[in-house]
Amino acid sequence: MPELxxxxxxxxxxxxxxxxxxxxxxxxxxxxxxxxxxxxxxxxNCTHRGTIPSKSLRHSIFQMSEVNNNVLxxxxxxxxxxxxxxxxxxxxxxxxxxxxxxxxxxxxxxxPIVHGDAKFLDPHTIEAVEADxxxxxxxxxSIVIATGARPYHPPELDxxxxxxxxxxxxxxxxxxxKSITIYGAGIIGCEYASMFRNLEIKVNLVNTRDRLxxxxxxxxxxxxxxxxxxxxxxxxxxxxxxRVEACDDGAILHLKSGKQLKTDVLLWAIGRSGNTDGLxxxxxxVQPDNRGNIPVNQHMQSIVPHIYAVGDVIGPPALASAAxxxxxxxxxxxxxxxxxxxxxxxxxxxxxxTGIYTSPEISSLGKTERELTEVxxxxxxxxxHFKSIARAQITGQTTGMLKLLFHRETLEILGIHxxxxxxxxxxxIGQAIMSQPKPHNSLMYFINTTFNYPTMAEAYRVAALNGYxxxx
Numbered sequence: 001m002p003e004l005x006x007x008x009x010x011x012x013x014x015x016x017x018x019x020x021x022x023x024x025x026x027x028x029x030x031x032x033x034x035x036x037x038x039x040x041x042x043x044x045n046c047t048h049r050g051t052i053p054s055k056s057l058r059h060s061i062f063q064m065s066e067v068n069n070n071v072l073x074x075x076x077x078x079x080x081x082x083x084x085x086x087x088x089x090x091x092x093x094x095x096x097x098x099x100x101x102x103x104x105x106x107x108x109x110x111x112p113i114v115h116g117d118a119k120f121l122d123p124h125t126i127e128a129v130e131a132d133x134x135x136x137x138x139x140x141x142s143i144v145i146a147t148g149a150r151p152y153h154p155p156e157l158d159x160x161x162x163x164x165x166x167x168x169x170x171x172x173x174x175x176x177x178k179s180i181t182i183y184g185a186g187i188i189g190c191e192y193a194s195m196f197r198n199l200e201i202k203v204n205l206v207n208t209r210d211r212l213x214x215x216x217x218x219x220x221x222x223x224x225x226x227x228x229x230x231x232x233x234x235x236x237x238x239x240x241x242x243r244v245e246a247c248d249d250g251a252i253l254h255l256k257s258g259k260q261l262k263t264d265v266l267l268w269a270i271g272r273s274g275n276t277d278g279l280x281x282x283x284x285x286v287q288p289d290n291r292g293n294i295p296v297n298q299h300m301q302s303i304v305p306h307i308y309a310v311g312d313v314i315g316p317p318a319l320a321s322a323a324x325x326x327x328x329x330x331x332x333x334x335x336x337x338x339x340x341x342x343x344x345x346x347x348x349x350x351x352x353x354t355g356i357y358t359s360p361e362i363s364s365l366g367k368t369e370r371e372l373t374e375v376x377x378x379x380x381x382x383x384x385h386f387k388s389i390a391r392a393q394i395t396g397q398t399t400g401m402l403k404l405l406f407h408r409e410t411l412e413i414l415g416i417h418x419x420x421x422x423x424x425x426x427x428x429i430g431q432a433i434m435s436q437p438k439p440h441n442s443l444m445y446f447i448n449t450t451f452n453y454p455t456m457a458e459a460y461r462v463a464a465l466n467g468y469x470x471x472x
Contacts, residue, residue: 004112004138008032010334011126011140012327013118013279016044017320018311019146020102021327025348027109029335034138035111036118036128041099042106045148045312046320049168052098056091057084057171058195058357065198084199085174114138118147120280123304142306142334145294146327147279149312152271152291157244163251164244165267167192177201179263181253183241184270185212187356190224192267193233194359203233204261206253208270210237213356217368217417219403224358224419227399274313291315300330308334322352353431355424360400363427366415366434367405378408382443382467386420389462390454397421402459404430404443404467411443411468426456443468 009031012019019035020042027033039048046052064087106113114136116128126143128136151166153159159166165173167188180196182189185207193205205228212221212228212235228235239259244266245252251266274292281288286302288294294302294309302309308330311323328348356362372379382404386392392400400420406413416430433445446464451457 004034004114004136007139007141008034009140009338010034010142010144010331011036011138012144012146013037013126014044014146014148014311014313015039015042015102015106015113016046016146016148016311016323018148018313018323018327019044019144020105021324021348022144022146022308022310022331023111023327024105024109025328025331026334027111029331031331031335033109033111034114034140035106036114036116036126036138038115038117040115042102042113043095043099044146045150045168046323047095047098047102049171051320052095053088053091053171054167054191055357056094057087058191058359060087060090061195061198062359088171091171117278119278120284123284123307142308142338144300144327144330144334145276145279145302145307145309145313146311146323147275147313149272149274149292149318151268152273153268157268158246159268161246161251163246163265165265167267167269170267173265175264177264179250180204180265180267181206181251181261181263182267182269183253184208184268185235186269187213189267189269190228190358191356192269193228194231194357197228197231197233198359202263204253204263205233205235206239206241206255206261207235207237208240213362216354216362216364217403217415218370220362220364220417220419223401224362227360228358272312272318274315276313289315299333300326301333306334306338317352317354319352319355321355322350325350325352349435351435353424353427355427357424360397360420361423362419363423364415364417365427365431366413368415368417369405372405372414377414379405379414380408380467380470381405382463382465382470384459384462384466386456386459389456389459391456391458392421394454395421402426402463404446404460404463406443406467408471410438412438412441413443422456426459429457429460 010026010033012023012035015037023033114128116130119127126138179202181204183206193203197203240256242254242256250264253261276288276292293315296309296314300308310326312318325348353365384402386400387398392398403417405415413434418426443464446460
């Protein structure tokens with residue numbers, strides 16, 4: 001580890017995507033940077049407890065499902081059945097690779113990593129306390145808080161009980177379960193409902209709202225709801241938790257409606273809390289909200305202008321991709337605000353596509369039909385159903401669609417919504433066009449461009465022609 005200096009231009013707390021983005025953006029522009037992390041290995045919650053392990057587990061489950069659904073394999077008696085503990089081995093390997101790679105980023109750029117729990121002593125000074133009690137003090141002209149978030153725990157729930165889990169601990173499930181109740185139908189709840197159902201586990205998905213993922217385009221949400229129900233997931237809308245009864249052989253979720261849902265395990269997946277406990281924010285005038293999230297302005301600044309916060313610790317959208325760009329954005333603003341000659345540093349975009357790893361995936365960017373209707377924008381819709389796309393027919397992944405929303409008069413792309421296999425990849429083709437200024441952001445790009453055949457990218461041409469034909 002490089003030796004510590006007396007003061008740094010930027011001190012970053014946390015080495016998840018937000019912290020990494022902030023640190024690398026600053027150091028690449030010649031600024032001195034130090035990072036503080038409570039964990040012994042870099043990567044934050046994303047690498048160790050969230051995105052990487054859960055998406056690795058999802059992929060392992062998908063591969064197992066592919067084997068079991070393959071007609072040729074079934075004819076020869078080939079099937080695959082693994083418990084979650086066995087499927088997690090792949091995740092461990094990916095985590096190790098990610099940690100090794102990300103550690104080299106800091107080493108290569110001579111960024112010291114101070115391990116320990118961070119606490120502000122004053123607005124420019126942070127103390128890091130390690131588990132053995134040793135202390136290290138770091139000073140920074142600007143500070144970026146990227147400490148992430150953790151699952152919200154109601155005080156009355158016993159998360160130490162072997163039948164009650166949150167989105168972190170569910171990854172360590174070792175029991176052979178046949179049924180699960182998931183309380184909370186947000187992104188995490190829907191993703192795990194898909195995963196567990198693909199393992200042929202009975203799933204109750206309890207939603208406190210009227211619809212699943214109501215921030216998404218309604219047609220996409222309807223498609224997800226239909227697909228989950230078709231797979232056998234029981235979705236219960238407009239239900240509220242009353243209490244949980246933990247038993248030796250399972251957990252009973254008592255709902256205010258009077259329903260009682262008993263399953264082998266309960267996954268509590270409603271809400272997250274920002275990791276701001278113990279940071280000493282009260283000493284510097286920064287007040288988190290009731291969920292521990294730090295309020296920031298459009299430049300990622302807290303109420304103290306030289307202290308920034310990025311990633312899950314500021315609340316939604318709470319995506320790894322968003323956190324990374326927020327970190328880069330914060331450092332770009334620091335460079336422009338404090339250092340002469342850095343005003344023209346390109347600013348990272350904060351237009352973040354949504355990526356939801358249900359089965360199939362969902363990804364979206366831009367406006368929904370409801371939003372455009374509310375502001376009276378004259379728009380039209382173009383669809384490409386995957387069942388009509390040759391590549392989807394070849395791979396057998398025909399569930400889903402690509403949906404384009406565009407202005408009727410200018411043909412400007414206003415929203416892209418995708419439900420289906422590899423949606424989180426497909427969205428980026430449209431994102432590249434949407435990010436272009438007028439008149440380059442146009443439906444005509446997709447109509448006039450030659451796409452390789454057969455590919456899923458061809459869905460853009462199909463959707464564009466479908467929408468264009470509606471204008472006449």
